[in-house]
Amino acid sequence: MQITKKLIVAGAGVVALVAGGGAAYAATAAAPAAAPKITAEQAIDIAHKAVPGAWVSELDFDRRGTGPEVWELELTKGTDKHEVDVDAASGKVAKHETERNDDNDD
Secondary structure, eight states, rough: OHHHHHHHHHHHHHHHHHHHHHHHHHHOOOOOOOOOOSOOOHHHHHHHHTTOOEEEEEEEEOSSSSOOEEEEEEEETTTTTEEEEEEEETOOOEEEEEEEEOOOEE
């Protein structure tokens, strides 16, 4: 009789774990994030208008938890590196910073 009680308790524990895991999976996989209105190609075009003649060396999509979703681009023109953020919903340049490379390591 002791063995039967242990099996029932163990079985109930397994059922609870499986049900909880399924609910956790469903919560994380329920809705895929919507695609941005501005595509990567459009973001590159917008960044090229901000920095004409530059080439894109890096492109990332950032889904920020608190702020807007942005395309983060790094462009190179000559010895200058430009970091441009393009708002993925509106297409506006959200940030544009320039780092000048003067070949001094000071």
